[in-house]
Amino acid sequence: MKTLVSRCPIEEVMQVLSGRWPTLLIYYLKDGTKRFSDLRRDNPTISHKMLTLELRKLEDAGIISRTEFEGYPLHVEYDLTSVGERLVPLIDALGDWWEEAIGPDAPHNEFATPKSRSVT
């Protein structure tokens, strides 16, 4: 994780949560322990490589934990940490905001009010 020099916590959060996968992975992990292969099944469009990279990033940030099990075949389990769990309701709130403000059933979505740029 290339750490950007920044005094702004928002900027730092976005370093970790930005992109398509982090919030989704957190969401899948909300339901409990998952293995690498589970997460791939949950999200078939993520590539093998991206999944490892994203999981590593979340692990480095302290949002998820990674545990190796020595059994055969060897496997790994991923879980939200308590820090990660505290993040879930915040992501939920963003989803709710989207649905009521902007989503397809919202009163002011882009189809209901086609944008015209105001000129004075």
Place this chain on the structure above:
Amino acid sequence: MKTLVSRCPIEEVMQVLSGRWPTLLIYYLKDGTKRFSDLRRDNPTISHKMLTLELRKLEDAGIISRTEFEGYPLHVEYDLTSVGERLVPLIDALGDWWEEAIGPDAPHNEFATPKSRSVT
């Protein structure tokens, strides 16, 4: 805005808020009306191209409004919409979460507890 096919509101929110700039721009606009050049001054490292693109994206999402004024030199004002304003406390919450859970003063940040991957 290339609209991704997705049933998940989280995925859709992240399409708009992902990246370094969207949340920052929303933050600067929290203080009131800003012009293009103000926003560039607020954030000197964004290129003019990126600023126009990001502003357009936020406008299309209904988060900010754009108003042209006919005077000379012609100028443009940007503001948060009411929808955008409702987003501010959510972004705030993310910043707070970061600071108390992960930021430099948090008890479990990456320096206090250097990650060791657990093996069972």
Place this chain on the structure above:
DNA sequence: AGTAAATTACGCACTTTTTTGTAACCACGA
């Protein structure tokens, strides 16, 4: 009077950088 410069918010074409995908390879033991 004529010309030139400055201002504001971009658009466009081109290049560079970053991110992501693809495929091959690895170890382990049943």
Place this chain on the structure above:
DNA sequence: TCGTGGTTACAAAAAAGTGCGTAATTTACT
């Protein structure tokens, strides 16, 4: 030989930076 959870190298794609051009008027200079 399979399945697990990776790593690595190379290629493709996407994102971002750079520099130039534009509009229409005021001001500044010659």
